[in-house]
Amino acid sequence: MSPTEPSKAATSALLGALRSMAVRWGLGVGLVALWQVLAMRAGSIFFPPPTEIAKRAVELWLSGPPSRLFLSDGVFQDILPSLLRLLAGWSLAVACGIALGTAIGRSRRISELLDPSLQFLRAIPGPALVPVFILLLGTESTMRIALIAFGSIWPVLLNTIEGTRTVDPVQLDTAASFRLPRGALLWRIVLPAAMPKIFAGMRISLALAVILMVVSELVASTNGIGYRIQNAQIMFLLTDMWCGIVLLAVIGYTLNRLFLTIEDRALNWHRGARGRSAA
Amino acid sequence: MSDTLEFAAPSLPSPASGGGKGGGSAAWGRTASALRVALGVVAFFLILELITSLGLVPAIYLPRASTVVERMAELMVDPKFLKQILATLEAWAVGLALATLISVPIGILIGTSEPAYKMSSPVIEFMRPIPSVALIPLAILLWGQGFSMKVILVAYAAAWPILFNTVYGVHDVDPIAVETARCFGLKRRSMLWRICLPSAAPLIFTGIRISASIGLIVVIGSELLASTDSGIGSYILFVSLNGGHMDSVLAGAAIAGIVGVLINWLLGLIDRRLFAWRYLGATAR
Amino acid sequence: MLSVAELAYSYSSEKPVLANVTFAVVAGEIVSIVGPSGCGKTTLLKILAGLLRPIKGDVRFQGEIVRGVPAGLAMVFQEYSRSLLPWTTVTGNVELPLRYKKLDRPARARLVSDSLEAVGLSGFGQYYPWQLSGGMQQRVAIARALAYQPKLLLMDEPFASVDAQTRADLEDLVAAVRDRFGITIVFITHDIDEAVYLSDRVVVLSTSPTTVIDVITTELPRPRDQIATKALPTFVEKRSAIARLIRRRNADSLQHPAPRE
Numbered sequence: 094m095s096p097t098e099p100s101k102a103a104t105s106a107l108l109g110a111l112r113s114m115a116v117r118w119g120l121g122v123g124l125v126a127l128w129q130v131l132a133m134r135a136g137s138i139f140f141p142p143p144t145e146i147a148k149r150a151v152e153l154w155l156s157g158p159p160s161r162l163f164l165s166d167g168v169f170q171d172i173l174p175s176l177l178r179l180l181a182g183w184s185l186a187v188a189c190g191i192a193l194g195t196a197i198g199r200s201r202r203i204s205e206l207l208d209p210s211l212q213f214l215r216a217i218p219g220p221a222l223v224p225v226f227i228l229l230l231g232t233e234s235t236m237r238i239a240l241i242a243f244g245s246i247w248p249v250l251l252n253t254i255e256g257t258r259t260v261d262p263v264q265l266d267t268a269a270s271f272r273l274p275r276g277a278l279l280w281r282i283v284l285p286a287a288m289p290k291i292f293a294g295m296r297i298s299l300a301l302a303v304i305l306m307v308v309s310e311l312v313a314s315t316n317g318i319g320y321r322i323q324n325a326q327i328m329f330l331l332t333d334m335w336c337g338i339v340l341l342a343v344i345g346y347t348l349n350r351l352f353l354t355i356e357d358r359a360l361n362w363h364r365g366a367r368g369r370s371a372a
Numbered sequence: 373m374s375d376t377l378e379f380a381a382p383s384l385p386s387p388a389s390g391g392g393k394g395g396g397s398a399a400w401g402r403t404a405s406a407l408r409v410a411l412g413v414v415a416f417f418l419i420l421e422l423i424t425s426l427g428l429v430p431a432i433y434l435p436r437a438s439t440v441v442e443r444m445a446e447l448m449v450d451p452k453f454l455k456q457i458l459a460t461l462e463a464w465a466v467g468l469a470l471a472t473l474i475s476v477p478i479g480i481l482i483g484t485s486e487p488a489y490k491m492s493s494p495v496i497e498f499m500r501p502i503p504s505v506a507l508i509p510l511a512i513l514l515w516g517q518g519f520s521m522k523v524i525l526v527a528y529a530a531a532w533p534i535l536f537n538t539v540y541g542v543h544d545v546d547p548i549a550v551e552t553a554r555c556f557g558l559k560r561r562s563m564l565w566r567i568c569l570p571s572a573a574p575l576i577f578t579g580i581r582i583s584a585s586i587g588l589i590v591v592i593g594s595e596l597l598a599s600t601d602s603g604i605g606s607y608i609l610f611v612s613l614n615g616g617h618m619d620s621v622l623a624g625a626a627i628a629g630i631v632g633v634l635i636n637w638l639l640g641l642i643d644r645r646l647f648a649w650r651y652l653g654a655t656a657r
Numbered sequence: 658m659l660s661v662a663e664l665a666y667s668y669s670s671e672k673p674v675l676a677n678v679t680f681a682v683v684a685g686e687i688v689s690i691v692g693p694s695g696c697g698k699t700t701l702l703k704i705l706a707g708l709l710r711p712i713k714g715d716v717r718f719q720g721e722i723v724r725g726v727p728a729g730l731a732m733v734f735q736e737y738s739r740s741l742l743p744w745t746t747v748t749g750n751v752e753l754p755l756r757y758k759k760l761d762r763p764a765r766a767r768l769v770s771d772s773l774e775a776v777g778l779s780g781f782g783q784y785y786p787w788q789l790s791g792g793m794q795q796r797v798a799i800a801r802a803l804a805y806q807p808k809l810l811l812m813d814e815p816f817a818s819v820d821a822q823t824r825a826d827l828e829d830l831v832a833a834v835r836d837r838f839g840i841t842i843v844f845i846t847h848d849i850d851e852a853v854y855l856s857d858r859v860v861v862l863s864t865s866p867t868t869v870i871d872v873i874t875t876e877l878p879r880p881r882d883q884i885a886t887k888a889l890p891t892f893v894e895k896r897s898a899i900a901r902l903i904r905r906r907n908a909d910s911l912q913h914p915a916p917r918e
Contacts, residue, residue, distance in 0.1 A: 120491040121498065139514055209409045209633075210416035216585070216632030220505075220593035221605065221625040224612035228433055228621075263739040270706055270732040271754035271805065281753065285744045304503040311505065311597050319506070326509030338506050345501025366743035366787040 182241025194253025252294025256287025467526025479538025530583035537579025541572030665713035676866030692862030792823035812844035
């Protein structure tokens, strides 16, 4: 390659990357800019301009000492506890959901027997159970983690049941013909085969867990992101409220992306196999 | 992009397949199925009754299952409570209809235009995870604590799954179908009506089903958390604040669950009626 | 090696599939089973493997009645893409059944590489099954069965989903495998040519309720060749005989007059 060619290739690669970034973020940035312009012109207190929101967010959360990465107290008082409760509740839901779901899914009779009851339990709106949980478990973190876990277990549980129930019969026959022992059947055939559905269930559970985390903090709580949003509403601090909403959007989006990356890796084979059969 | 699709997979017991067992005639299969459902429900109730009768937790905190069922029966014949159910369903239905009317056309526009598709995907990805509960405080400020607030929240929450599924359904039509249509000289508009929409319809309906469940949760949640003046959620809140009658609280929550199950079941029936062609091959082995 | 006595099976009380199937397989033979569509060939193979229990009659493998899958038996299925596990590599797939056979790692590795070499897939261990063509996937399935070192290999229409050219190669592979390892092979096919070409004997089944119409010895010399063997008059004679048997039984069951020959 002559000296000019590598730099030409680099330039066009750079342009390509910029173009795809523009496409990706263009609409979003455009909408935010529109909001900014409209807010500065019409000035409704309910929709403060994005610049105000950003400024307040920095004040609230990024004005701490350098030793703590500039994070302010608010982060440690509200954001961190919320996130920890979220993760604790969700992990509990995932662990129990996969374990129970596998046990139920192995037996067609049991899964058919339990199906209507599980559908019923899953349909109970999480918020409707808040009073129950408060009365049973008080108003501390235990109640919140329990609510998050109880509410978000259903997608994982039901998808795991579905996934372990619908293993390809040819794969089951193959395992039987090679006399694979029970443990091998479970760990090397049933669970890997059910992985795509289990992951899908986990992802929905995650979104549900975020919702329940907020719900659990809107009632009788003293800290947390939800609490702060509600507090801001009561005190009519609209910019603060919007900071909370944007923060939730960022958290939800980031968690989802993180999960997708992990799922991508783990389910590499599934995409390959599916692409093959579609071809 | 498959999470919404997986979630709505109807949880049907699979028909009796090979493996040594004889499969009976269809009518017996259906009766057996119904019996199994009934048996499951009864078994579930019995287990609950057993647990709650053990007295692990005082009855004021966790009453016996039979007490709750009694209370449920009382509520279901109480005209005041029935009014609450109606109020909840009203807000839910209007919000869902609104979401459908907005999301389906926009979804079709986005799905059929490649540049629009590329540009809106990231935005939709970002907006989707915003929990509508987080917007309750804002909604209260903007629209008070009444009917309109509930409807707008439901519409907001329900719009995303429908939009998502519409875009995906219209965008990812089977390319062979499209090629075949083009060979027959179909123009762009007929292509839309005759190929894309019928092919996308099941997916769009799945999106509506998902939104129906989410919408119900959002409406009851907003009733509870925003202390509105009507609805199942407001009933639960009222009862729990005034003396904490656990049997009523649990009865209210259970009825909410049953409403959800009924709606899902109904929509499932409609799904299988309208889109029977989609399921015909599924049970064949 | 294998003896089948008066086997009967039905999926429901009204519709018997197998009525009375009796035949035997000698060690080291290649026996094929042919019959019209829907006569229960796959069901029969599953019963031979111990995956299904017959309603009447029994199967004896090396003298013992088959109750559940016996040791020393391996199966190759028609749907190779569904039988191979997509989440693990070719090596992982071939090795999986060996893990529960009380072998140490080097022994397993040797078996895997030997069987991959026997099917002509030596360099493909690290690929995933779905990255390979249909014919190669079926070879992996055969390698997996071979590595298991079975005495009896059961194959269910193994080449039905493969194109004609690949099928010819795979047929010759099966013959070579029998010669090299001395395994007994029972395979099901709807292709009469394939049955006559590959086997020592052909079991011809009727339509359901299925019985054995006849067992035909192919009497063709070995080693066989795709072109030369199929041109022999014995080949033509045997395949026509079998075709006639099936057609006549077909016609009988459809209650049409048998066509003039």
